Amino acid sequence: MKKGPLTIKDIAKDLNISTSTVSRALKDNPDISPETRKMVQDYAKKHKYKPNALALSLRTQRNNIIGVIVPELANHFFSGVLSGMETIAEDKDYHVIVCQSSEDYNREIRNVQTLIKARVCGVLISQSKTTTNYDHFQELLDNDIPVIFFDRICTGIDTDKVVVDDYSGTFTAVEYMIKTGCKRIAFFTAPMHLEISKNRKNGYLDALRKYHLPVDESLIRIADTKLLGYEKAKEILQEPNRPDGFMAMNDYTASGVLLAAKELKLKVPDEVSIFGFSNSNISQDTDPMLSTMDQRPMEVGKQAMELLLEKIENPENTSRKNKIIKTSLIVRQTTRSLPEEL
Amino acid sequence: MKKGPLTIKDIAKDLNISTSTVSRALKDNPDISPETRKMVQDYAKKHKYKPNALALSLRTQRNNIIGVIVPELANHFFSGVLSGMETIAEDKDYHVIVCQSSEDYNREIRNVQTLIKARVCGVLISQSKTTTNYDHFQELLDNDIPVIFFDRICTGIDTDKVVVDDYSGTFTAVEYMIKTGCKRIAFFTAPMHLEISKNRKNGYLDALRKYHLPVDESLIRIADTKLLGYEKAKEILQEPNRPDGFMAMNDYTASGVLLAAKELKLKVPDEVSIFGFSNSNISQDTDPMLSTMDQRPMEVGKQAMELLLEKIENPENTSRKNKIIKTSLIVRQTTRSLPEEL
DNA sequence: GTGAAAGCGCTAACAT
DNA sequence: ATGTTAGCGCTTTCAC
Numbered sequence: 001m002k003k004g005p006l007t008i009k010d011i012a013k014d015l016n017i018s019t020s021t022v023s024r025a026l027k028d029n030p031d032i033s034p035e036t037r038k039m040v041q042d043y044a045k046k047h048k049y050k051p052n053a054l055a056l057s058l059r060t061q062r063n064n065i066i067g068v069i070v071p072e073l074a075n076h077f078f079s080g081v082l083s084g085m086e087t088i089a090e091d092k093d094y095h096v097i098v099c100q101s102s103e104d105y106n107r108e109i110r111n112v113q114t115l116i117k118a119r120v121c122g123v124l125i126s127q128s129k130t131t132t133n134y135d136h137f138q139e140l141l142d143n144d145i146p147v148i149f150f151d152r153i154c155t156g157i158d159t160d161k162v163v164v165d166d167y168s169g170t171f172t173a174v175e176y177m178i179k180t181g182c183k184r185i186a187f188f189t190a191p192m193h194l195e196i197s198k199n200r201k202n203g204y205l206d207a208l209r210k211y212h213l214p215v216d217e218s219l220i221r222i223a224d225t226k227l228l229g230y231e232k233a234k235e236i237l238q239e240p241n242r243p244d245g246f247m248a249m250n251d252y253t254a255s256g257v258l259l260a261a262k263e264l265k266l267k268v269p270d271e272v273s274i275f276g277f278s279n280s281n282i283s284q285d286t287d288p289m290l291s292t293m294d295q296r297p298m299e300v301g302k303q304a305m306e307l308l309l310e311k312i313e314n315p316e317n318t319s320r321k322n323k324i325i326k327t328s329l330i331v332r333q334t335t336r337s338l339p340e341e342l
Numbered sequence: 343m344k345k346g347p348l349t350i351k352d353i354a355k356d357l358n359i360s361t362s363t364v365s366r367a368l369k370d371n372p373d374i375s376p377e378t379r380k381m382v383q384d385y386a387k388k389h390k391y392k393p394n395a396l397a398l399s400l401r402t403q404r405n406n407i408i409g410v411i412v413p414e415l416a417n418h419f420f421s422g423v424l425s426g427m428e429t430i431a432e433d434k435d436y437h438v439i440v441c442q443s444s445e446d447y448n449r450e451i452r453n454v455q456t457l458i459k460a461r462v463c464g465v466l467i468s469q470s471k472t473t474t475n476y477d478h479f480q481e482l483l484d485n486d487i488p489v490i491f492f493d494r495i496c497t498g499i500d501t502d503k504v505v506v507d508d509y510s511g512t513f514t515a516v517e518y519m520i521k522t523g524c525k526r527i528a529f530f531t532a533p534m535h536l537e538i539s540k541n542r543k544n545g546y547l548d549a550l551r552k553y554h555l556p557v558d559e560s561l562i563r564i565a566d567t568k569l570l571g572y573e574k575a576k577e578i579l580q581e582p583n584r585p586d587g588f589m590a591m592n593d594y595t596a597s598g599v600l601l602a603a604k605e606l607k608l609k610v611p612d613e614v615s616i617f618g619f620s621n622s623n624i625s626q627d628t629d630p631m632l633s634t635m636d637q638r639p640m641e642v643g644k645q646a647m648e649l650l651l652e653k654i655e656n657p658e659n660t661s662r663k664n665k666i667i668k669t670s671l672i673v674r675q676t677t678r679s680l681p682e683e684l
Numbered sequence: 685g686t687g688a689a690a691g692c693g694c695t696a697a698c699a700t
Numbered sequence: 701a702t703g704t705t706a707g708c709g710c711t712t713t714c715a716c
Contacts, residue, residue, distance in 0.1 A: 004403070008711095009709075009710095018688075020688080020689095020711075020712080021685085021687075023712085032685065033686090050458060052461065052710070053460055054399045054708085054709080055400055055708075057692095058693070059691085059692050059711060060692085061396075072425075073422075073425045073428070074418060074421040074639075079416040083414075083415045083416050083442060086440065098424070098428065114432070117392060117395055118437055285627045287601070349692095349694085350694065351693075351694095360702065361693090361703095362702075362705095363701085365695060366696095366702090374702080378702085397692075397693035397695095401696095401707085401708050402708085403708075
C-alpha cells in the first residue's frame with residue numbers, strides 16, 4: 001500500500017518497465033510498441049493517473065498561471081472582465097490567479113510581488129486609482145513577465161493595452177440624441193485630468209461639430225456621481241435656455257439627472273433625453289430605464305487574455321499592440337426613437 | 343552572461359560556496375557563520391534573488407493554491423465572497439485560482455478536473471443550480487483534497503459548510519416590521535423545494551407566531567423576480583384586507599413590490615412596509631431606498647477560507663464544522679422607525 | 685523498442 | 701561551519 005498520488009515510477013514498477021517507457025507511452029510516442037503503449041495507457045486510465053503539474057512546471061519553467069490585478073472584484077465591470085479572461089484561459093489550459101489592489105497603491109505593490117514569487121507566466125493589470133509610481137510594473141518586465149494593461153491603463157509603461165473606446169462611444173451616443181431631435185446637449189463628465197474624460201469630451205464635441213450644433217461651455221459640467229448629476233441637472237434645467245439632452249459620465253450620474261428631470265416635471269424622453277454609460281445594473285432599475293453604452297466587459301477580458309497568451313507563446317514578437325473595444329449602444333427609455341430610415 | 347532567473351546555484355558559484363550553504367544561509371540557519379549568512383543575504387538582496395516556488399512545491403508537494411468554484415463571477419454576492427477569500431488567503435500566503443461553472447453542470451465537472459490537475463491544496467465550492475450528481479465532488483475527496491461548500495451547499499457530500507442564516511435573517515426582518523406596527527405581512531418566496539425557501543419561510547412563520555399574529559396562507563406567494571413581485575403585489579394589494587408589510591425573497595422582488603405600491607398610491611412605508619434581502623446594489627437605487635438584509639458576502643468568504651486553511655494545516659482533525667453567517671439588518675426607507683425603546 | 689542517467693531548483697540527511 | 705549527495709516527478713538525450 002503506497003501513499004500519495006500515483007506517479008510514473010509506480011506505474012513503471014508495477015508494469016516492470018522503465019519510467020522513460022511509461023513517459024513515452026503516455027504521450028503515444030511511436031518509438032514505443034503499440035502493445036506497450038496500450039498497456040500503459042490502460043493502466044493509467046484504470047488507476048486514474050494524473051501527471052504532476054508541479055514537476056512538469058519545474059522542468060519546463062512554465063506553470064501556465066496568469067496573474068490578474070484588479071482594483072476591486074465586487075464591481076460589475078471588473079467581474080465581467082475577469083469572467084471573459086477565465087473563458088479564454090480555460091480554453092487554452094491556463095489558470096487565473098486573482099489579486100485585488102482595493103485601489104491601494106501599496107497593496108498593488110504586494111500583489112505584484114506575490115505574482116512574481118508565484119512565477120506566473122504573464123500578468124493582466126488594471127491599475128489602482130492611487131498609483132502614480134510604476135516601478136513595480138517595471139519590475140515585472142525586468143523579470144521577463146509579459147504585462148498587459150486593460151481599462152485603467154498605465155501610460156508610463158511601454159506594453160500592450162486594451163481599452164474601451166470612450167471617444168466613439170460618446171460620439172455615437174451624442175449622435176443618437178442629435179438624430180432623434182436634440183439640439184442642446186449637456187455633457188456631464190469626470191475631472192478633466194483623466195484620460196477617459198478627455199476622450200469622452202472629444203467624442204461629444206466632434207458629434208456636435210458633425211451636425212453643426214454650437215458648443216456651449218456652460219453645458220459642460222463636472223459631475224460623476226448620482227448626487228452631482230442630480231444637483232447640476234436641477235440647476236441647469238431651470239435656466240432659461242435649458243438643454244434637451246444629457247450625456248452623462250456613467251449610469252449613476254444619469255440616474256441623478258433623471259431624478260432632477262422628474263422632479264421638475266419634465267417628460268423623459270420627450271422633453272429631455274438622457275444617456276448613461278456602462279450599462280451597469282442600475283440602468284435597468286430606473287423608471288424609465290436608462291439608455292446607455294455597454295462597455296462589453298467580457299470582450300475586454302477576452303481580448304486582453306488573448307493578447308497576453310499570444311505574447312507568452314510568441315515571445316520573439318515584440319511588436320506593441322493596442323486594442324480598442326467598441327462600446328455598444330443600448331437604447332432603452334430615456335431617449336426617443338430614431339425617425340424611420342429613408 | 344547567464345539566462346533565466348537567479349538560482350541558488352548561481353549564488354553558490356559566484357560566492358565559491360556550496361548550494362546547501364546558500365540555502366541554509368538564506369533561512370538564517372544558526373549552523374552557518376554570521377559572516378557567511380550576511381554575505382549570502384546581501385548578495386541575494388542585491389541581485390533580487392527570488393526562490394523558485396515551483397521547485398519548492400515539487401519538494402513539499404504543496405503549492406499553496408486554493409481553487410474556488412462559483413456559479414457566476416459577475417454577481418454582487420459571489421464577487422464579494424471571493425473578495426473575502428482573497429483577503430484571508432493573501433494573509434497566509436496562499437493563492438486563489440477562480441473557476442466559474444456558469445451554472446452549468448458539465449462545466450463544473452471540468453472545473454473540478456482542472457483543479458485536481460493543478461494539484462490545488464483545497465477547494466471552495468458553491469454549486470451550480472443544475473448540479474444534481476455529486477461524483478465530481480467526491481473525486482476531490484478521493485484525491486485527498488479538502489473541500490468546503492459555501493452558500494449553495496451540497497447536502498450529498500459529507501464535508502464542512504458555510505451558509506447564510508436565512509432563517510434568522512427572515513425572522514429578524516419580519517420581527518422588525520411587526521415591532522414597527524405591521525399586522526398583516528405577506529411573504530414572497532422562491533419555489534419551496536429549495537432549502538433557502540424553507541428556511542426563510544420558517545423564519546417568517548416563527549416571527550408571526552412569536553407575536554401571535556395569524557398566519558394567512560393566501561399571503562404567501564411564489565415570487566422571486568421584479569416582475570413577479572410587481573404582479574403579485576398589485577394583485578394582493580387590491581384585495582379587501584390588504585397586507586401592510588411585505589417580506590420579499592430578494593431586493594429585485596422588493597423593488598417590484600415597491601413599484602406596485604407606488605402605482606396604487608399607497609404610501610411607503612406608512613401604509614405598506616417592504617423588506618428586501620441581499621443588500622444588492624439596487625436596494626439603494628430605488629426611491630425610497632429598500633430596507634434589506636445584508637448577507638455579508640465578505641464574511642462568508644473569509645470564514646470559508648479560514649475553515650479550509652485550518653483543515654489543510656491540521657489534516658488530522660477530521661471533525662465536521664458548519665458555520666452559519668448571521669445576516670445584518672439594514673433599515674432604509676421602506677420600513678418605519680422603531681418606537682423609542684423603554 | 686527500451687533503459688539508464690542527467691537535470692529542472694531546492695532542501696535535508698549525512699558526511700567531514 | 702560547510703560540503704556532498706540524494707531525491708521530489710517528469711522528460712529527454714544518449715546508449716544498446
